[in-house]
Amino acid sequence: MTTSVAMHMSDGLIDTKTSVIFIGVAVVGVAFAAARARNDLDDRTAPMAGLVAAFVFATQMLNFPVLSGVSGHLLGGALASILVGPWVGALCVSIVLVVQALVFSDGGLTALGANITNMALIGTAAGFLVATALKRFAASKPGLIAVAFVAALVNTVVASLGFVLEYAIGGDPQFLGGVTTTIVGVHVLIGIGEGVITALTVGAVAATRPDLVYLLRGTRRPLELREESPA
């Protein structure tokens, strides 16, 4: 068994009943997101959203060191939701997790529901809620970069709390206390890395194509008035 390349929950960490519950949560959540995503997808944003998913896949491969012997990687929910909205963003991360589990044997199959719940649903929701709450600071470029950083940091920590919840329901109680402290602590550090990558990416897109940044919709900036068509 190679332990070094796996990045998500394997099968067997939580019991079957809990795995099935979270498969249900994931199916309902993804279906809901798909229904709402329609509104945010058109000829211009649909290709962008496909690329955001591919970018999240690529970036998830790039584990960065956080502690001696411990790495972390981007989860991508805040990044995707700031660029393409929360519903499409949740679908982007879900698709990445499905591709990873089915094509790259990364993340278990019965654990796919829990992995989607944590990274695509809970993490994305938390990141986007923070970004929305801080939206008024996002009108300036440094402000947007700071908002992206904070949203991504919260996204990572909250996603790790999803694992704690699942482990509390369907794991071995003797490990719960220890794993909670370790996993949340490490994910604060990983969240800083996620924050930096998210801030850089959102900053780069906003510098070239602010019209493709979902979070900036409705924020009026004088230089972009010509982007708005009269009809």
Add this chain to the structure above:
Amino acid sequence: MTTTTKRNTGFLLAFLAVALVLAGVVSYFADPNPDGLDHATQTGCQVVTSDQGESLQGTCIAQNAKAHPLAGSPLADYAVDGNESTTGLAGVIGVVVTVTLAGGLFWLLRRRPTT
């Protein structure tokens, strides 16, 4: 092709190129250590490498982890047939698969202009 469409296509191609370079090249520089989740589930165990591969000694959550049902698939663990020098190729395939799947799905889901 209008100027706006050209500008859009250029941006999307650049975005795709960045993703391909990250997955195809930068991935070789990724930290091979276990990530935060794996670290947490392996706390209490030591990873022991023997002829049979890696095993966990001690008491930890990761001992309950089952082998992946598709562990023998051609691109398992981001390598072509288990050859670690092919991580970049596996990454490029992953980007192409993801952009095709996600882009295709989003294109089908998109709102069409009502005429």
